[in-house]
Amino acid sequence: MIALIDYGAGNLTSVRKGFAAAGAELFTPAAPDDLARATGIVVPGVGHFNATAALHDGWRSAIGGALNRGIPLFGICLGQQWLYEGSDEDSDARGLGVIRGRCRRLPPTLKVPHVGWNSLEMRRPSRLLEGIAEGTQAYFTHSYAADITDETVATTTHAAPFASVVETDQVFGVQFHPEKSGTSGVRILKNFVALCSRNA
Amino acid sequence: MLSKRLIACLDVRNGCVVKGVQFEELRNAGDPAALARRYNSEGIDELVILDVTATLESRRALAVTIRAVSRELFIPLAVGGGIRSLQDAEAAIEAGADKVSVNSAALADPSLITTLAGRYGSQAIVVAIDAKRQDETFAVYSRSGSTAAGREAVEWAKEAEACGAGEILLTSIDRDGTREGFDCELTAAVSQAVSIPVIASGGAGTFAHFLDVFTAGRADAALAASVFHYSEHAVSELKQFLASNEVPVRLH
Numbered sequence: 466m467i468a469l470i471d472y473g474a475g476n477l478t479s480v481r482k483g484f485a486a487a488g489a490e491l492f493t494p495a496a497p498d499d500l501a502r503a504t505g506i507v508v509p510g511v512g513h514f515n516a517t518a519a520l521h522d523g524w525r526s527a528i529g530g531a532l533n534r535g536i537p538l539f540g541i542c543l544g545q546q547w548l549y550e551g552s553d554e555d556s557d558a559r560g561l562g563v564i565r566g567r568c569r570r571l572p573p574t575l576k577v578p579h580v581g582w583n584s585l586e587m588r589r590p591s592r593l594l595e596g597i598a599e600g601t602q603a604y605f606t607h608s609y610a611a612d613i614t615d616e617t618v619a620t621t622t623h624a625a626p627f628a629s630v631v632e633t634d635q636v637f638g639v640q641f642h643p644e645k646s647g648t649s650g651v652r653i654l655k656n657f658v659a660l661c662s663r664n665a
Numbered sequence: 666m667l668s669k670r671l672i673a674c675l676d677v678r679n680g681c682v683v684k685g686v687q688f689e690e691l692r693n694a695g696d697p698a699a700l701a702r703r704y705n706s707e708g709i710d711e712l713v714i715l716d717v718t719a720t721l722e723s724r725r726a727l728a729v730t731i732r733a734v735s736r737e738l739f740i741p742l743a744v745g746g747g748i749r750s751l752q753d754a755e756a757a758i759e760a761g762a763d764k765v766s767v768n769s770a771a772l773a774d775p776s777l778i779t780t781l782a783g784r785y786g787s788q789a790i791v792v793a794i795d796a797k798r799q800d801e802t803f804a805v806y807s808r809s810g811s812t813a814a815g816r817e818a819v820e821w822a823k824e825a826e827a828c829g830a831g832e833i834l835l836t837s838i839d840r841d842g843t844r845e846g847f848d849c850e851l852t853a854a855v856s857q858a859v860s861i862p863v864i865a866s867g868g869a870g871t872f873a874h875f876l877d878v879f880t881a882g883r884a885d886a887a888l889a890a891s892v893f894h895y896s897e898h899a900v901s902e903l904k905q906f907l908a909s910n911e912v913p914v915r916l917h
Contacts, residue, residue: 512786582915602915606788
């Protein structure tokens, strides 16, 4: 089963509903040790970067252990930001650091937060974005975003381009909310579920 | 580029969709879940369920309606009407709302906005402002437009933003239900004063009204009820119209 980590950063009802539509029931691990039975891990989250402080060392090392076993990891919104080394939103807080780079505040030339539907500009082929057309729109709501790096598979532009989708062998992240992005969003969740099914 | 959002409002009373004309003369317009399904298939960007009688009758927004609407839709859903406390917000969010909209209770105690934003994040908190022209200013009204709140709309929007609001849902009481067009002056005044998105509401009657509010009105989103309720394909045709006039929209 895929684990949905509830660290108190926002409500998870919509994420669960989205994954249910993608054909997966998620379990919420009560403690880091419960990740031993996970076939995939989802780190959701909304709000301030300091909320990720609740993902303390126990969670960090359990997630690290799961990655060593080949388990896919998927960060959504704040969860994606946490995959990086850190964020200017809270310079004392440490990210997981599995993707190089940092998250920075969006430029103030347009309204921040960036709220609403915006398009995905593909940079290279992606397993997470299989079946998603160039220019597909997704629902965003955030003020900080990650640097564009080699791991960036799609960008989105709000005043300046930022990393809206990242992907490595095992680590996936989206700055938008796939659970709120219509049928395209559900397709992305399905793609992640399929990537996890190899570990079932 | 960020799209301008079209938001359908389902004014709900006792589980049925109604639409008020200047907040009175409520009449029945159908089953909320069926309407929500139709809008979703037409490409609406977001839904708002407003329990229009909740504040006056001290009722909470109906969790049953929220559940029915949110079960099969994967677009943002906001719920308003009678949300006075963290517990009210929790009930709506647990039932499936992504955002809650507060109005009268936030006017009575702006710290409610901060409390809710602290718990769910600013992205989940919409402050609804009902405004009426009064001389050269825009006066804020509470309790479904029945009570003058003693505040001015632009100042209240700025205060709400400072308290942690994630969006402003701005309704012109003068235009609500009239189909004479959005109040673009009101919308532009508020939109330029805050950095959070402003959703314009009240007065939508024609496609041109939406074009006006997205250009002259500087709205980030526009909300309507009856203009979508009574006509099939209104949402997709409106989006085509806006796109052909160079307004960025999400096309299906």
